[in-house]
Amino acid sequence: MWIEVTQLFLNGLLLGSILALGAVGATMIFGVLRFAHFAHGDLMTMGAYFALLVVVGLNLPVMVALPIAMLMTAALAVGIDQVVYRRIRRVQPVILLISSFATALILRAVVQMIWGSSNQVYATGIQLPWRLGPLTIKPDHVLIFCTATLLVIAVHLFLSRTRMGKAMRAMSDNMNLALITGIPADRVIMWTWAIGGALAAAAGVFLGMDTRLHPVMGWTLLLPVFAATIVGGIGRPYGAIFGGLLIGCAMELSTLIIPGAYKPAVAFAIMILTLIFRPQGIIKGAL
Amino acid sequence: MCTIELNGISKSFGGLQAVRDVSFTVEKGGITGLIGPNGAGKTTVFNMIAGTFAPDTGSIRLDGEDITGLPTHRLFHKGLVRTFQIPHExxxxxxxxxxxxxxxxxxxxxxxxxxxxxxxxxxxxxxxxxxxxxxxxxxxxxxxxxxxxxxLSGGQKKLLDLGRTMMTDARAVLLDEPGAGVNRTLLGKLTQAIQRLNKEHGYTFCVIEHDMDLIARLCDPVIVMANGEILASGDINSVRDNPDVREAYLGSSAA
Incomplete structure (x- = not known):
């Protein structure tokens, strides 16, 4: 029993770190621009397929493709913002929300047109897992978890140490005050998209490494990602990291009691409970 | 240091004329008080100077430069800074x-x-x-x-608001009720800070305030508004003695 719990917990940490990467981006976009970005899941998909492009085209290992895919997705996210969202930023947020839904559909259709709608993988063959006593750990999982941790630390340093990171926190804290003091709003918005896009790409690539690539891989992850942002308190990057790990572990551990097919429902249930009992998120203070 | 000149500015919200043909000058290096009963149009005037919205008619000049209708962040970079009735942080x-x-x-x-x-x-x-x-x-x-x-406490937030203006090379500062909700000890500190900024750093101030003590201590001249128009202006004593002002604003208790 305890072996099984520990194993599921490890799996949960892995899923959680993928969710956390998506959730940090989504929550930063929400904080700065005040709308739920429905295309975030499909940005993850795009990132995963960009990496596939590099892996197949240049015959490089996936971890080398990762930074390239992150840069490409960051550029894509900034581009989408400039072409689509920037023009409608001054209207009601619900219009932004609906157009982000449309963007999600467009991105997914583009992926299907270019890469087809069947499953794909970065590398074929079986990776031998490491055995730590009764537990099994795949080398890939360790790699994913460590890289995700490094990325999260990088985001933390960015938010707490740099001028742009602080400006981003300021904008999500008090938009009106930010606009009338010296904060360059347009630049902050571009940075937000770039970072959100890059992190989404990392999440997508990791998901592709863990499972497989599929045009709806990101879309199915969108609900747990939003659940993670809500659990952590919307607009709060550190909360989103915590929320991601919490939701990831809860989803995996739930398979002890209920069938695995209901995993997304667990994320949904946690989200609803949070909205009922602590809508401001479960984390207090500055984070 | 700079002068703010208002030239016949008016503003209506729907059918309500909040400000009607108001002209006055905030003199360089001084602390000008802007007082009047609630709904007199004081904050509307501030909003127009600070660029929250543009006046319907009239013009505003900062050191001779036309700044009518410029957005707030542009004005901020020109050294025209405001604080709010309710402190922001x-x-x-x-x-x-x-x-x-x-x-x-x-x-x-x-x-x-x-x-x-x-x-x-x-x-x-x-x-x-x-x-x-x-x-x-x-x-x-x-x-x-x-x-x-x-x-922070409400008063400390007010000080922080004032501190924010000091981080820029502010030339003119608009203070919207700096004393509201601040306890007496902090109020003294706030008053001193404003006076020191004015004397040592040469900031020009324009202050909206309901606390007449604070106005009397800080401001010269004082401009009185009522119903969107300027009723009187001058030093605090001449304004206090003005019968129109008494009727409109100070009421019988101050007589």
Whole structure:
């Protein structure tokens, strides 16, 4: 029993770190621009397929493709913002929300047109897992978890140490005050998209490494990602990291009691409970 | 230091004319008071000067330069800064960070600069940090510099608001009810800070205030507004003795 719990917990940490990467981006976009970005899941998909492009085209290992895919997705996210969202930023947020839904559909259709709608993988063959006593750990999982941790630390340093990171926190804290003091709003918005896009790409690539690539891989992850942002308190990057790990572990551990097919429902249930009992998120203070 | 000139500005909200043909000058290096009963149009005038919205008619000049209808952040960079009736702060950031955010055009905003000339970014950051600490010490809220701004008391937030104006090279500062909700001890501190900024740093102030004591201590001249128009102006005593003002604003209790 305890072996099984520990194993599921490890799996949960892995899923959680993928969710956390998506959730940090989504929550930063929400904080700065005040709308739920429905295309975030499909940005993850795009990132995963960009990496596939590099892996197949240049015959490089996936971890080398990762930074390239992150840069490409960051550029894509900034581009989408400039072409689509920037023009409608001054209207009601619900219009932004609906157009982000449309963007999600467009991105997914583009992926299907270019890469087809069947499953794909970065590398074929079986990776031998490491055995730590009764537990099994795949080398890939360790790699994913460590890289995700490094990325999260990088985001933390960015938010707490740099001028742009602080400006981003300021904008999500008090938009009106930010606009009338010296904060360059347009630049902050571009940075937000770039970072959100890059992190989404990392999440997508990791998901592709863990499972497989599929045009709806990101879309199915969108609900747990939003659940993670809500659990952590919307607009709060550190909360989103915590929320991601919490939701990831809860989803995996739930398979002890209920069938695995209901995993997304667990994320949904946690989200609803949070909205009922602590809508401001479960984390207090500055984070 | 600069002069703010208002020339016949008017503003209506739907059928309500909030401000009607108002002209006055905020003199360079002075502390001008703007008083009047609620709904007189004082804050509307402030909003128009500070660029929250443009006047329907008339023009506003800052040191002779036409600034009518310029957005707030552009005015901020020209050294025209305002505070609000209800203090604003970045509640989830430290007091010190609140101030450090203010100076515009920091080199850390540019992508390449961060990598190619990181030492310059760091040096600049240190300078801004030093200035922020000086401002906090000046306002005597240095002991809470690492506290989250959201945890400050209302009066301390007012001081922080004032501190924010000191982080820019502000020339003219509009204060909207700096004394509202501030206790007596802090009010004294606030008054001193305003006076010192005016004398030592040459800031020009325009102050909306309901506290007549504060107005009497700080402001000369005083402009009285009622129903969207200017009723009287002059030093506090002449304004106090003006029968129109008494009727409109001070009421029988002040007679």
């Amino acid at each position: 970045f509640s989830r950031m430290s007091v010190r960070e609140n101030l450090m955010l203010v100076p515009a055009k920091q080199s850390g905003e540019r992508l390449l600069e961060n990598w190619l000339r990181w030492w310059r970014v760091i040096k600049e950051d240190r300078e801004i940090l030093k200035k922020a600490d000086e401002v906090l010490d000046f306002l005597e809220i240095g002991h809470v510099r690492n506290e989250l701004a959201g945890n």
